[in-house]
Amino acid sequence: MTNQTAPGAQSSISPDQLVFIDPRFEFSAPLRFLWSLVTFSFYGVFIVGTILAVTSDIEWLRWAGILCALWLVDRALHINTPPYQLDRLSADKVAGVNVAQFLLPKSFRIIVRALDRTGISGGDFYLHFMKALLRDAGIRGALWRLEISPEEFEHKVDEEIAKYTKKDKQYSHAELLARIELLIKMAFIEAYGEGTRHIAPSNLFAALGTIDDAAVRRVFYLFSLDVGDLQKALIFSRYRQRFAWMRVIPATLGGFARKGPRHRIMNRAWTARPTPTLDMYSDDLTDLAREQRVGFLIGHAQEYGTMINILSRGAKQNVMLVGDPGSGKETIISHLAFNIVKDKVPDALFDKRLVSLSIGELVSGAGPEEISGRVSAVVSELIGAKNIILYIPDIHNLFKTSGEGFMNVANMMLPAIAGDAFQVIGSTYPREMKSEIEPHTDFLGAFETVRIEEITEDEAIKLLTYVSIIMERQYKVVISFEAIKAAVSIAHKYFKQKMLPSSAEDLLKEALADATHRGEKMLTDELVIAVAERKVNIPIHKATKEEAEKLLNLEDIIHKNLVDQEPAVGAVARALRQYRSGLARSGGPIATFLFVGPTGVGKTELAKILATTQFGSEQMLLRFDMSEYQDKQSIFRFIGTPDGKMSGTLTEAVIQKPYSLILLDEFEKAHPDVLNLFLQVLDDGRITDNVGRVVDFHNTIVIATSNANSDFIKDSIEAGRTIEDIRDEFKKKLTTHFRPELLNRFSDVIIFKNLSVDDTIAIARMQMKKFAKMVGQDQGIALDIDDAVVQHLARIGHDPVFGARPLRTVINDRIKSQLAEMILRNEISQGSHLRLTMEGDTVRFVVTEEHN
Numbered sequence: 001m002t003n004q005t006a007p008g009a010q011s012s013i014s015p016d017q018l019v020f021i022d023p024r025f026e027f028s029a030p031l032r033f034l035w036s037l038v039t040f041s042f043y044g045v046f047i048v049g050t051i052l053a054v055t056s057d058i059e060w061l062r063w064a065g066i067l068c069a070l071w072l073v074d075r076a077l078h079i080n081t082p083p084y085q086l087d088r089l090s091a092d093k094v095a096g097v098n099v100a101q102f103l104l105p106k107s108f109r110i111i112v113r114a115l116d117r118t119g120i121s122g123g124d125f126y127l128h129f130m131k132a133l134l135r136d137a138g139i140r141g142a143l144w145r146l147e148i149s150p151e152e153f154e155h156k157v158d159e160e161i162a163k164y165t166k167k168d169k170q171y172s173h174a175e176l177l178a179r180i181e182l183l184i185k186m187a188f189i190e191a192y193g194e195g196t197r198h199i200a201p202s203n204l205f206a207a208l209g210t211i212d213d214a215a216v217r218r219v220f221y222l223f224s225l226d227v228g229d230l231q232k233a234l235i236f237s238r239y240r241q242r243f244a245w246m247r248v249i250p251a252t253l254g255g256f257a258r259k260g261p262r263h264r265i266m267n268r269a270w271t272a273r274p275t276p277t278l279d280m281y282s283d284d285l286t287d288l289a290r291e292q293r294v295g296f297l298i299g300h301a302q303e304y305g306t307m308i309n310i311l312s313r314g315a316k317q318n319v320m321l322v323g324d325p326g327s328g329k330e331t332i333i334s335h336l337a338f339n340i341v342k343d344k345v346p347d348a349l350f351d352k353r354l355v356s357l358s359i360g361e362l363v364s365g366a367g368p369e370e371i372s373g374r375v376s377a378v379v380s381e382l383i384g385a386k387n388i389i390l391y392i393p394d395i396h397n398l399f400k401t402s403g404e405g406f407m408n409v410a411n412m413m414l415p416a417i418a419g420d421a422f423q424v425i426g427s428t429y430p431r432e433m434k435s436e437i438e439p440h441t442d443f444l445g446a447f448e449t450v451r452i453e454e455i456t457e458d459e460a461i462k463l464l465t466y467v468s469i470i471m472e473r474q475y476k477v478v479i480s481f482e483a484i485k486a487a488v489s490i491a492h493k494y495f496k497q498k499m500l501p502s503s504a505e506d507l508l509k510e511a512l513a514d515a516t517h518r519g520e521k522m523l524t525d526e527l528v529i530a531v532a533e534r535k536v537n538i539p540i541h542k543a544t545k546e547e548a549e550k551l552l553n554l555e556d557i558i559h560k561n562l563v564d565q566e567p568a569v570g571a572v573a574r575a576l577r578q579y580r581s582g583l584a585r586s587g588g589p590i591a592t593f594l595f596v597g598p599t600g601v602g603k604t605e606l607a608k609i610l611a612t613t614q615f616g617s618e619q620m621l622l623r624f625d626m627s628e629y630q631d632k633q634s635i636f637r638f639i640g641t642p643d644g645k646m647s648g649t650l651t652e653a654v655i656q657k658p659y660s661l662i663l664l665d666e667f668e669k670a671h672p673d674v675l676n677l678f679l680q681v682l683d684d685g686r687i688t689d690n691v692g693r694v695v696d697f698h699n700t701i702v703i704a705t706s707n708a709n710s711d712f713i714k715d716s717i718e719a720g721r722t723i724e725d726i727r728d729e730f731k732k733k734l735t736t737h738f739r740p741e742l743l744n745r746f747s748d749v750i751i752f753k754n755l756s757v758d759d760t761i762a763i764a765r766m767q768m769k770k771f772a773k774m775v776g777q778d779q780g781i782a783l784d785i786d787d788a789v790v791q792h793l794a795r796i797g798h799d800p801v802f803g804a805r806p807l808r809t810v811i812n813d814r815i816k817s818q819l820a821e822m823i824l825r826n827e828i829s830q831g832s833h834l835r836l837t838m839e840g841d842t843v844r845f846v847v848t849e850e851h852n
Contacts, residue, residue: 013094013188013189013192015182015185015186015189017094017095017096018094018095018096018097018099018185018188018189019096019097019098019099020098020099020100020180020181020184020185021098021100022100022103024108024112025111025112025115025177025180026177029116029119032112046068046072047072049065049068050065050068050069050072051065052065053065053068054066054069079105080104080105080106081104081105081198082101082102082103082104082105082198082199083101084101084102085102085197085198086102086188086191086192086195086196086197086198086199087195087196087197089192094192099184099185099187099188099199100184102188102191102198102199103184103198103199104198104199104200104201106200106201107187107198107199107200107201107203107204110129110132110133110135110136110201110204111129111132111180111183111184111204113132114128114129114131114132115176115180117131117132118171118176119176122164123161123164124160124161124164124213124215124216125171125176125179125180126179126183126208126211126213126215126216127157127160127161127164127215127216127219128161129183129204129208130157130205130208130216130219131154131157131158131161133201133204133205133208134150134153134154134157136201136202136205137237138200138201138202138234138237138238139201139202139205139234139237141236141237142202142205142230142233142234142236142237143233145233145236145237145480145481146225146229146230146233146480146481146482147480147481147482147524148223148225152223153219153223156219156222156223157219160215160218160219182211183204183207183208183211184199184204184207186207186210186211187199187203187204187206187207188203189207190203190206190207190210190231191203194231194235194238196238200238202234202237202238203234205230205234206227206230206231206234209225209227209230209231210227228458229481229485232461232462232465232481232484233465233481235462235465235466235469236465236468236469236481273381273384273385273386274381274385275355275378275381275382275385275388276381277374277377277378277381278355278357278378278381278382278385278388280361281357281358281361281362281374281378282355282356282357282358283355283356283358284353284354284355284356285333285334285337285354285355285356285391286337286340286341286352286353286354286355288334288337289334289337289338289340289341290341296331296334296335296338296466297331297332297334297335297338298455298459298462298463298466299328299455299456299459299460299463300328300331300332300452300455303321303328303332303450303451303452303453304332304335304336306450307319307321307332307336307425307450308336308345308346308349310448310450311348311349311389311423311425312346312348312349313348315420316420316446316447316448317420317423318417318420318423318424318425318426318446318447318448319424319425319426319447319448319450320395320425320426320427320428320433320437320444320447320448320449320450321333321425321426321427321428321450321452322427322428322429322430322433322449322450322451322452323427323429323430323451323452323453324429324430324454324499324693325429325498325499326498326499326502326503327452327453327454327499328452328455329393329427329452330393330427332452333354333356333391333425333427336354336389337354340352340353340354349389351387352387352388352389353385353387353388353389354388354389354391355388355389355390355391356391356392356393357378357390357391357392359392359394359397359398359409360397362374362375362378362409363409371409372412375409375412375413376412379412379413379416379421382416382421382422383416383421383422385422386422388422388423389422389423389424389425390422390423390424390425391424391425391426391427392424392425392426392427393426393427394427394428394432395426395427395428395437396428396429396432396433396436396437398410398413398443399436399437399440399443410440410443414442414443414446417443417446418442418443418445418446424446424447426447430644430691430692430693431644431647431691432644433449433644433691434642434643434644434690434691435643435644435645451692454499454500455499455500455501456500457488457489457492457500459500459501460488460492460500460501460504461484461485461488463501464484464487464488464501464504464505464508465481465484467501467505467508468484468508471508471509471512475512475513475515475516476516477512477515477516477520477521477522477523478521478522478523479508479512479522479523480522480523480524480525482524482525483508483511483523483524483525483527483528484504484508485525486525486528486529487504487505487507487508487511487528488500488501488504490504490507490528490529490532490540491503491504491506491507491532492504493658493698493699494532494535494536494540494658494659494699495507495535495536495658496654496655496658496696497655497656507528507531507532507535508523508528510531510535511523511527511528511531514527514530514531515527536659537615537616537617537620538614538615538616538659539580551576551577551580551581552577554573554576554577554613555569555570555573557613558572558573558606558609558613561605561609561766562602562605562606562609563602563755563759563762563763563766564602564753564755564759564762565601565602565606565752565753567723567724567750567751568595568602568606568750568751568752569606571593571748571750572591572593572606572610572750575590575591575593575747575748576590576591576610576613576614579591587683587684587685587698588682588683588684588685588697588698589681589682589685589697589698589699589700589701589702590614590698590699590700590701591701591702591747592682592701592702592703592745592746592747593701593702593703593704593746593747593748593749593750594667594703594704594705594706594738594743594746594748594749594750595607595703595704595705595706595750595752596705596706596707596708596709596710596713596730596734596749596750596751596752597707597710597713597751597752597753597754598707598710598713598714598752598754598802599707599710599802599805600755600799600802600804600805600806601752601753601754601755601804602752602755602804603705603752604663604665604705607621607661607663607703607705608621610661610701610703611660611661611701614661614701615659615660615661620657620659620660620661621660621661621663622650622653622654622657622660622661622662622663623663623665624649624650624662624663624664624665625665625666626664626665626666626667626668626669626670626674626704627665627666627669627670629669629670629671629674630669630670630671631671632671632673634670634671634674635671635673635674635677636648636690637649638650638651638674638677639651639677639687639688639689639690640652640689640690640691641690642690644690644691647689647690648689648690650662650687651687651689651693651695654695654696654697654700655693655695658696658699658700659699659700660699660700660701661700661701661702661703662697662700662701662702662703663703663705664678664702664703664704664705665705666705666706666707667704667705667706667738668706668707668708668737668738672739675738675739675742676739676742678702678704678742678745679741679742679745681697681702682702682742682745682746683745685697685698685700686698704746706737708734708736708737708738709730709733709734709737712726712730712733713726713730713751713752713753713754714754714800716730717753717754723751723753726751727751730751731743731749734749754800755798755804757794757795757798759804760794760795760797760798760804760807761790761791761794761795763794763804763807764790764791764793764794764797764807764811765787765790765794767807767808767811768785768789768790768793768811768815769785771783771811771815771816772784772785775819779823779830780829780830780831781828781829781830781831781832781833781834782832782833782834783834783835783836784833784834784835784836784848785835785836786835786836786837786838788837788838789836789837789838789843792838792841792843793807793810793811793814793815793843794807796810796814797809797810797811814843815836815843818843818845819834819845822845827847828847832847833847833848834846834847834848835847835848
């Protein structure tokens with residue numbers, strides 16, 4: 001059994017498993033010089049002798065010269081390569097391998113240079129080695145990608161070297177060899193994990209970051225250089241150098257995979273059979289892998305390993321891959337094809353063909369009888385071939401009720417699949433798995449299910465590093481490593497409609513297009529952030545001085561649209577300041593509030609203001625009337641029905657708008673099971689929907705409103721008590737409506753008091769001011785409103801029970817309706833100047849003059 005380590009794969013090799021033997025490092029500097037002199041002298045004599053032999057008149061001597069010349073040519077072609085290649089080393093043969101055999105001559109020379117320098121001047125060997133590595137163009141390029149000046153980095157290394165004198169740190173030869181041995185072993189592990197052929201200088205530099213050396217750590221710390229970031233940035237340099245030598249950059253990720261052996265239809269034991277019918281309705285993925293068009297994989301190591309184990313066992317060898325679009329199902333299948341071609345699979349899968357069947361082509365343009373004949377022929381060929389793994393993408397199409405042909409295909413293939421006559425890999429989506437496949441228990445029972453999860457941010461960064469090499473050629477813009485990190489981080493946080501890496505790649509492409517339009521030569525993280533902010537319409541960057549000033553005065557900004565309710569305004573302002581300064585708690589939504597108070601006091605209005613302040617628009621407010629969720633079954637309206645046929649209103653809304661304010665009106669009226677649903681939302685910021693997807697609430701603000709115990713608030717305020725005085729007592733009373741564990745999960749329970757007449761007057765003044773502005777902008781009519789009119793409307797619109805809610809009706813009836821009739825009767829028109837005054841208890845509309 002052998003395994004393939006793909007580029008970017010994680011390696012679990014320990015240095016203790018490896019061996020380091022290289023007598024050249026035992027030599028002293030003079031002895032190494034002597035050895036080099038003898039070697040060059042030998043080659044010089046050998047070349048001269050070969051030339052004389054080739055030009056000799058003696059036939060046998062001439063042939064001997066030709067053989068020697070061929071040997072010299074071969075030696076010249078391989079003079080800069082070590083005797084062994086890492087990508088040909090199987091995982092089960094790593095233990096005990098001599099790592100020195102994979103060291104590039106260039107890497108050897110750099111180590112020797114540092115070794116000699118340390119012997120001469122003393123000091124820290126690793127610092128001298130770092131200094132020697134900085135001569136490599138690829139390493140300097142990687143630092144530049146990380147927005148670190150190579151010159152400044154080298155200067156800092158020189159400063160660290162200068163701190164040591166020969167007396168400060170003097171190694172014995174054995175100690176130096178021990179440090180070299182550890183370094184090369186760590187570089188081997190790094191190179192093997194990255195899927196490179198040899199131990200190159202870039203691998204040695206990455207290995208430096210894993211060495212426990214105070215001086216090295218200090219240099220890395222000074223430049224905030226993360227080892228993981230360094231390893232990924234070195235990918236640019238490594239493949240840039242490789243493709244520069246090849247004078248080509250691959251058009252797809254498949255070009256980063258190593259080329260496999262020649263095309264084979266028949267297995268090497270010549271026991272397989274041709275499959276002409278199957279070939280008509282399928283694509284051979286192993287052929288595509290040989291052409292370097294598929295096979296590149298980063299991440300999904302666990303899912304891939306599980307799939308291999310299932311396919312390799314003795315019974316029930318069929319796999320069902322279940323994952324959302326873009327989760328990587330096709331990539332995993334392609335990587336299997338690649339490893340089959342490379343003979344990097346267990347013995348049970350050796351020499352297999354991986355064939356992708358197109359159900360659409362199989363049933364297209366044929367009646368039931370012809371379809372039956374085609375399926376029978378395909379199944380017969382699969383059974384007879386004995387070396388085919390059949391891949392059926394979107395296998396749920398076998399059960400679509402819209403076509404009888406699909407059902408016939410399922411019924412005809414089931415006996416062979418269930419009987420392990422041939423191996424099958426199917427792929428489907430979570431919703432289709434629930435609605436189409438799970439009801440067919442006999443079919444599902446023939447498969448082992450493997451869930452394909454979204455790759456991690458770290459894996460997405462590594463994958464996009466490879467993608468960026470291709471995109472740089474397309475857009476003619478250099479992509480900084482920080483831009484890649486920003487794209488992944490932002491996409492994972494704000495663009496949940498797609499999974500990583502697709503969401504990050506789309507954002508990176510948009511940013512590249514914008515950079516090209518602007519004439520930028522390098523794509524930076526600032527440009528990526530700017531493009532993302534335009535898409536989501538919320539601030540992502542760190543608060544500027546102007547924004548910080550607004551945040552510090554957020555209460556005043558809110559009060560431009562909301563009257564009184566100081567404790568509520570202060571609480572939400574503090575929460576937003578914590579979030580924008582990066583101090584908000586991790587693991588949950590931005591903030592979660594329970595607004596409690598009488599009707600019409602500003603609870604919903606404050607939610608609207610928050611939506612506009614944080615998310616840019618009231619359109620980002622997702623409102624749910626919880627009085628509509630009073631029965632136990634209504635929970636499925638939120639998360640979707642168990643059969644997968646109906647999506648959840650809450651989960652789908654958050655997937656479409658992951659950056660939004662969720663308003664839960666009349667929260668206390670919902671069924672207790674529905675309320676329990678929000679325990680996880682408020683605490684962890686996530687919820688699982690009906691098809692197993694985890695929906696992320698980390699970028700939302702959750703506000704629940706309630707009128708519970710409003711009379712207690714009213715009576716307490718009228719008795720002269722303040723909100724702070726009644727807070728604890730009021731929270732205890734809330735436990736009659738809400739479970740304590742639910743209340744405790746809110747960031748804050750905010751009490752809204754009843755509005756006074758003066759509050760209603762202030763609200764009326766605010767609303768009439770907005771109305772006058774709207775009339776002026778939309779109708780071109782100047783509208784002046786006496787304060788007596790405002791107070792008259794407020795007195796009529798004030799209600800001790802319903803707060804300021806009736807005020808809107810009063811303004812509509814007394815002001816807007818009459819003004820509408822005047823416009824329709826042409827009593828006023830664009831350019832008119834209208835004044836609203838009081839005459840007794842009646843509002844008079846007086847046209848005073850035309851205005852410009």
